[in-house]
Amino acid sequence: MSTVHITFDGERLSGREGQSIGGILLANGHRTWRTAAGSERGIFCGIGICQDCVVTVNGVEGVRACQRTACEGDAVEREERA
């Protein structure tokens, strides 16, 4: 099985082809990747409904990490709400 590489706030992470962005983040030890009013958010429902796991991917906001299949070179960024 081949490997894909993404970056998360500049950190280079690798995962398996076909894996979701959320899956790669979890597999690399990240439990949360969004900040909402000081609290940490990540995978809640994991099936695309709750919108808690959204990240910015290649400049596009509001991408559900649990649904989006990772592509080679994806630049993933944390979203923050002060």
Next chain:
Amino acid sequence: MRIIVIGAGAVGAACALALTEAGAEVIVVDRTGVAGETSSRCEGNILVSDKEPGAEALMAIEANRAWRELAARLDADRVPGQPATEFESKGGIVVAFPGGADALEEFATSQRGIGVRADVLDSAALREAEPHLSPEVALGVHYPDDAQVQPSLAAQAMMARARHLGAQLRIAEVTAGIVERDRVRGVQTTSGRIDADAVVNCVGPWAGDAAALFGSMLDIRPRRGTILVTAPMPQRVFHKVYDADYVGAVGSGDAALQTSTVVESTHGGTVLIGSSRERVGFSGEGLLAPLAEIADKATRLFPFLRDTMLLRTYYGFRPYAPDHLPAIGADARIAGLFHAAGHEGAGIGLAPTTGALIAHAVLGTPAPLDPTPFLPSRPTLQGVPA
């Protein structure tokens, strides 16, 4: 003294808390549970910005002070089962497009006359406060005292504290009032009879029906409001931002659809977009027209919303009084029957002061302000809801 509070929304919870703290034995009866209807289908506004000088504005000023004191007190010492109120003093910014600036500035001047803080923002200050606002906006007025709670959590917090102090909550529907010689003796519910010395009607848009169960009348009607919720996003809206025409929509009695833009972000990262007002009874039909109109107007205020995904929408029924004042105090006909209803969109904001006025009316505790303008015995409310 035993008092039944019908309705466990924010107003019922605030009345239960005030009455319990004043030493009464309180039983709250609600057919769905805490904040099951209107109080969980709103935005949790605590506003001083949207009321023209008059009785309700004075009540809003007192209630703003009371909420700060109550939220601090509740949140500092949470009993088991008591959530945080999520009180947030975010401040409001009312904006006007060209043509509306003079009217907004005059309105703000009149509000300052009764003690509301209302600071006119110059263009640079407005852009700094809300950088994503449309460049078309001509004027902004900042109301630093506008605030918010998470309304269902705030209602649960008040109810949990009241129960901790001895109040009871029963999930049942009140099916009849028990009245002997024009005096309340209790209620019949789907789980049996409850005797009481007094009954407080806190059932919001259903308050007219509840009054009828006791052989009385109260003209409170449902007025539907809809809200759109975006997907979570990085914060781009920093205050409660609304179009100055909101004030006109609040004050209007027109049954037809009226919309006025209100935009704000939540702790969770979503943006709430309102607002609409229409008198359609308790119907859930025909929601597309108000939602489409709200969405269209909101993008005029915040152009970035054009590219935003919506997560869901919701609607609720606000208790509308024909003269736009809440009904708080003794019933016109039946001794021992009291009402706390008709706050329309201001019920969350006015809740603690409503509780204090009810404790005054029922138990004779000191009133926080002159109760006269809000008395349910006023002629405009003596009718069956149309």
